[in-house]
Amino acid sequence: MKKIINNPSNVIQDMVKGMTLANEEQWLQVEGTNVIRRKELSQGKVGLVSGGGSGHEPAHAGYVGKGMLDAAVVGEVFTSPTPDQIFEAIKAVDQGNGVLLIVKNYTGDVLNFEMAGELAEAEGIRVEQVIVNDDIAVKDSDFTIGRRGIAGTIFVHKAAGAKAEQGASLDEVKAAAEKIIEQVRSMGMALTPCTVPDAGKPSFHLDEDEMELGIGIHGEAGTERKKIASAKEIADELTSNIIEDAGLTAGDEVAVIINGMGSTPEMELFIVNGHVNDMLKEKQISIHRTYVGEYMTSLEMAGFSITLLKVDEEIKELLAEPSEAVAFKA
Amino acid sequence: MKKIINNPSNVIQDMVKGMTLANEEQWLQVEGTNVIRRKELSQGKVGLVSGGGSGHEPAHAGYVGKGMLDAAVVGEVFTSPTPDQIFEAIKAVDQGNGVLLIVKNYTGDVLNFEMAGELAEAEGIRVEQVIVNDDIAVKDSDFTIGRRGIAGTIFVHKAAGAKAEQGASLDEVKAAAEKIIEQVRSMGMALTPCTVPDAGKPSFHLDEDEMELGIGIHGEAGTERKKIASAKEIADELTSNIIEDAGLTAGDEVAVIINGMGSTPEMELFIVNGHVNDMLKEKQISIHRTYVGEYMTSLEMAGFSITLLKVDEEIKELLAEPSEAVAFKA
Amino acid sequence: MLTIQSVQDWMVKANEYMQENKAYLTELDQAIGDSDHGINMSRGFQEVVKKLEQSSYDDVSAMLKDVAMTLMSKVGGASGPLYGTAFLKLSMAVKGKETVDKDDIAAGLDAAAQGVQQRGKSTTGEKTMVDVWAPIVTWWKEQDEIDAADLEKKAKEAMESTKPMKATKGRASYLKEKSVGHIDPGAASSYYIFKSLAEILA
Amino acid sequence: MLTIQSVQDWMVKANEYMQENKAYLTELDQAIGDSDHGINMSRGFQEVVKKLEQSSYDDVSAMLKDVAMTLMSKVGGASGPLYGTAFLKLSMAVKGKETVDKDDIAAGLDAAAQGVQQRGKSTTGEKTMVDVWAPIVTWWKEQDEIDAADLEKKAKEAMESTKPMKATKGRASYLKEKSVGHIDPGAASSYYIFKSLAEILA
Ligand SMILES: Nc1ncnc2c1ncn2[C@@H]1O[C@H](COP(=O)(O)OP(=O)(O)O)[C@@H](O)[C@H]1O
Ligand SMILES: Nc1ncnc2c1ncn2[C@@H]1O[C@H](COP(=O)(O)OP(=O)(O)O)[C@@H](O)[C@H]1O
Ligand SMILES: [Mg+2]
Ligand SMILES: [Mg+2]
Ligand SMILES: [Mg+2]
Ligand SMILES: [Mg+2]
Incomplete structure (x- = not known):
């Protein structure tokens, strides 16, 4: 394991x-916690809290800023933060109009946020929760815990953030978030695993000529192992899977995220973007906006994910609203 | 070599x-070239062109946008673009008030930009050139070609861009750029090499317990090989070297870039930032602004560089001006 | 059978197992999860021991409540709230008891196991810690007296029973068939909790 | 000695060497540079051959000018402008000549070598392509007639002379002492240019 760290623990x-030192003008760290909060909250706004394990940087703290999140709760590496910390975040952003928790669909995150919500409700704070589950690699059925939340979460932060900034009520903000969750789908792949610092060893092994399709964002192996293919083949496979799962058809319009998993050069992400574009054009699906970069990483994993969000006028308007979040200035 | 590409050539x-598809609203690709230009130039402004080999993404195209560059010339991987391409960029941005070329100090870049400048002057376009040489790992003496240009270049783009946007003359913009070059110093390190796609093999070998100090941004080995140390030790060594070389003393104020080389997780960059902060505070050097992220990469190399720019009121004002460049929204 | 001293000993022993097996538990989680279970458990139990050392308690229930709250706030992930819930239910079940005997523990463990299942919306056969807690509760209730060696053996068998299972809860469920053939990390950490309980009861 | 046909053959052969030795030149550049010299040269000479095939020329000078412009616009890096300059100077030196004999070539190569040095602000002993061009020019001028085998030998020696040198120009100069012990990539590609020239003169 080669990392630029001190003690892995x-x-x-x-x-x-x-992180806080780098963004002192915009952020504050809620005392005694690993909660990162906007320094100035927008007066009277519904609070927005997200968070999760670390190792996904810039998620989630990078999305804290006017127009996106009010606070992010930073867990240990790939480990959901605990209810007490999430509760502190809720208290730190509540202005009496309630708080929306944006949670990715992992048992750990769901349980911890749920318990934090219960603690907050017990103190009279109104809390609602949405569960992001955009990863089509995992099937959503009664016999599973459902799809995972991955890079599509960024669009949920963006839309809910914009809605809240407009002065919408908790229910309206929640509805906006749920609409995005309904319409966003993603899928990822990896060329290499990653190493949790305190574990010291890579999470799985891939040969020089192998890749994993359907990976999550926690260094876990994917749903299918294959011989490595060309950028075009990989992009085509993921894109067509997403198009099919999302039921996108000619005439639809989408916003696109090509998300690097950590160590994939932007060069490769751009190459992938070219092919995603080609396929969408071929299927007569028009492209509203494209975001290429690292938005939801998995430490130093090499690979990428593709996210497609079906947009309508309302969503386009929310995406167009300004954002001052360090990792998503718009 | 594991890469998400098609044909390496x-x-x-x-x-x-x-890349152009991802940024269609902001950019255009000058026909028949690998020149990326702002779609709308600011009326009557001095033109600003930079560029260099590829593999440094988001440099240089990511800095094309209102408030920074007008055009970037994209070369082959780690290979300076050719004079004809640079000439096209110059023509594409010149509005009669001259063009400044921002060049990093590598023989290839210097020669090709110089020749392009000659071609432009021959057509009556006024061209000036500045050479960025912030890398203190390479000694600047009569017996060498001088220090290299690395991540400090971003500050040159930012300051020159802001100055030009304010309507300054070519000489004034050049003076602003040269002031930054005078006051900016950087140094980098690597944990792993990188692989030029068409070369197919890593540029050097490092054992599991080794690191290189004083690396450049072209996958070249560094100036010193050492046993890997803690984040604090590495950050302290690089920071104190830069402070010494730049002659920074108590009471000075700096802007900081902690730049990832490609595959270093943001987590590690933030850890480094904490230590850089500590040392600067200890030396009573105050921190004006901090930028942590990937600004000037070396494909998938693992490592980082630290840049310190000594600021005064004029520089602070230029850094504060807005920028719409995709990779440096401010 | 549970006293302030024995709960203290239980947690100290459990912590020792978590520290010793930090790498092992993490390896299990590497196979079917996200490589953090050993890290989570070792961090959590270390904090439990620290907390108990710094505090003094009037009864077992209060002590178990601190165990629960510490696990809840220090473990994180899926296992944190689940173990937190388990110990909280156990604490509540023995509240107000001067002495905590075999049947009190039975009721407490029962409440704990049910708490885990409610919180996790899970049941037996899903390849989780429930596959250790539930059979132990059943077995415990059947005994007249708890034989420490048997308890350890029973917990071990329960842990091993998760190996051939296909996961349908937690992260391991993403792997579907591929989850078969590995012991569930949470089942393994639960085994250490019962193994240390057996040792303090011996 | 240089005709439209022979320059064409020269470039075809040079291109063959660049393609064959693409990996070798890149490896040399991996040792003391940035791993692209073979890639740059193979791309450039391939384009030169393509350009010459698509065009027809009235004289050697025009042809060499196209070689120069193609190298300038296709090679990139440090070597692109330098080889571009070299062939441009060679082209200018033989401009208007019906036949290009040994002395014309001498004058042309001299101009080329000086052009490289001016452009690169370099001189001999700095571990660059200059260490091949300069000695070849000196040697060429001393000969009554050019012996092809000698030319190849001389170029090879010149290339090898860069091995013990310490670089003070180009990227290799960053390595200081560590640049010693490796052949300079540009010296090696220059060797192939003279080796192919020798072959068409033979
Ligand atoms: N729904 C659930 N019900 C009961 N136990 C569960 C459930 N989900 C996960 N677990 C247990 O939690 C363990 C994983 O814990 P841990 O690795 O610490 O958390 P995470 O999965 O969030 O990384 C699993 O091995 C399993 O025993
Ligand atoms: N100033 C210079 N003068 C003469 N030749 C030079 C100079 N700088 C570099 N070279 C030559 O160029 C070669 C490197 O070319 P190449 O690898 O294509 O470009 P780059 O160094 O820009 O990657 C060196 O091996 C050397 O022979
Ligand atoms: Mg986890
Ligand atoms: Mg190069
Ligand atoms: Mg886990
Ligand atoms: Mg080179």
């Missing part, structure tokens, strides 16, 4: 320190 | 396609 503490 | 073509 202290990476979160060290990271949060350097 | 076509990576640039494929990348430029995906």
Whole structure:
């Protein structure tokens, strides 16, 4: 394991320190917690809290800023933050109009956010929760815990953030978030695993000529192992899977995220974007906006995910609203 | 070599396609070239052109946008673009008030930009050139070609861009750029090499317990090989080297870039930032602004560089001006 | 059978197992999860021991409540709220008891196992810690007296029973068939909790 | 000695060497540079051959000018403008000549070598392509007639002379002492240019 760290057990503490120092004008760290909050909250706004394990940087703290999240709760590496921390975040952003929790669909996150919500409700804070589950690699059925939440979460942050900033009520903000969740689908792939610092060893092994399709964002192996293919073949496979799952057809319009998993050069992400574009055009699906970069990573994993969000006028308007979040200035 | 590409000889073509598609509202690709230009130039402004080899994404195209560059010339991987392409960029941005070329100090870049400048002057376009050389790992003496240009270049783009946008003359813009070059210093390190797609093999070998200090941005080995150390030790060594070389003393104020080389997780960059902050505070050097992220990469190399720019009121004002460049929204 | 001293010993022993097996539990989680279970458990139990050392308690229930709250706030992930819930239910079940005997523990463990299942919306056969807690509760209720060696053996068997199972809850469920053939990490950490309980009861 | 046909043959042969030795030149550049010299040269000479095939020329000078412009616009890096300059100077030196004999070539190569040095602000002993061009020019001028085998030998020696040198120009100069012990990539590609020239002169 080659990492630029000190003690592997202290990476979160060290990271949060350097992270807050880098954004002192915009952020504050809620005392005694790993909660990153906007320094100035927009007066009277519905609060927006997200978070999860670390190792997904810039998620989630990078999305804290006017127009997106009010606070992000930073967990240990790939480990959901605990209810007490989430509760602190809720208290730190509530202005009496309630708080929406944006949670990715992992048992750990769901349980911890749920319990935090219960603690908050017990103190009279109104809390609602949405569960993002955009990853089509995992089937959604009664016999599973359902699809995972991955890079599509960014669009949920963006739309809910914009809606809240417009002064909408908790129910309206929740509805906006749920609409995005309904319409966003993603799928990812990896060329290499990653190493949790305190585990010291890579999470799985891939040969020089192998890749994994359907990976999540926690260094877990994917749903299918294959011989490595060309950028075009990989992009085509993921894109057509998403199009099919989302039921996108000619005339539809989408917003696109090509998300790097950590160590994939932007060069490769752009190459992928060219092919995604080609296929969407071929299917007569028009492209509203494209975001290429690292939005939801998995430490130093090499690979990428594609996210397609079916947009309508309402969603386009929300995407167009300004955002001051460090990792998503718009 | 594991990469998400098609034919290794076509990576640039494929990348430029995906890159322009991702930013269609803001950019255009000058026909028949690998020149990326702002779609709308600010009326009557001095033109600003930079560029260099590819593999440094988001540099240089990511800095094309209102408030920074007007055009970037995209070369082959780690290979300076050719004079004809640079000449096209100059023609595409000149509005009669001259063009400044921002060049990093590598023989290839210097020669090609110089020749392009000659071609432009021959057509009556006024061209000036500045050479960025912020990398203190390479000694600047009469017996060498001088220091290299690395991530400090971003500050040159930013300051020159802001100055030009304010309506300054070519000489004034050049003076602003040269002031930054005078005051900016950087140094980098790597944990792993990187692989030029068409070369197919890593540029050097490092054992599991080794690191290189003083690396450039072209996958070249560094100036010193050492046993890997803690984030604090590495950050302290690079920071104190830069402070010494730049002659920074108590009471000075700096802007900081912690730049990822390609595959270093943001987590590690933030950890480094914490230590850089500590040392600067210890030396009573105050921090004006901090930028943490990937600004000038070396394909999928793992490592980072630290840049310190000594600021005064004039520089702070230029850094504060807005920028719409995709990779540097401010 | 449970006293302030024995709960203290139980947690100290459990912590020792978590520290010793941090890498092992993480490896299990590497196979079918996200490589953090050993890290989570070792962090959590270390904090439990620290907390108990710094505090003094009037009864077992209060002590178990602190165990629960510490696990809840220090473990994280899926296992944190689940173990937190388990110990909270156990604490509530023995509230107000001067002495905590075999049947009190039975009721407490029962409440704990049910709490985990409610919180996790899970049941037996889904390849989770429930596959250790539920059979232990059933077995415990059947005994007249708890034989420490048997308890350990029973917990071990329960843990091993998760190996051939296909996961339908937690992260391992993403792997479907591929989850078969590995012991569930949470089942393994639950085994250590019962193994240390057996040792303090011996 | 240089005709439209022979320049065409020269470039075809040079291109063959660049393609065959693409990996070798890149490896040399991996040792002391940035791993692209073979890629740059193979791309450039391939384009040169393509350009010459698509065009027809009245004289050697015009042909060499196209070689120069193609190298300039297709090679990139440091070597592109330098080889571009070299062939441009060679082209200018033989402009208007009906026949291009040994002395014309001498004058042309001299101009080329000086052009490279001016452009690159470099001189001999700095571990660059200059260390091939300069000695070849000196040697060429001393000969009554050019012996092809000698030319190849001389170029090879010149290339190898760069091995013990410490670089003070180009990227290799960053490595200081560490640049010693490796052949300079540009010296190697220059060797192939002279080796192919020798072959068409033979
Ligand atoms: N729904 C559930 N019900 C009961 N136990 C569960 C459930 N989901 C997960 N677990 C247990 O939690 C363990 C994983 O814990 P841990 O690795 O710490 O959390 P995470 O999965 O969030 O990384 C699993 O091995 C399993 O025993
Ligand atoms: N200033 C210079 N003068 C003469 N030749 C030079 C100079 N700088 C570099 N070279 C030559 O160029 C070669 C490197 O070419 P190449 O790898 O294609 O470009 P780059 O160094 O830009 O990657 C060196 O091996 C050397 O022979
Ligand atoms: Mg986890
Ligand atoms: Mg180069
Ligand atoms: Mg886990
Ligand atoms: Mg080179």
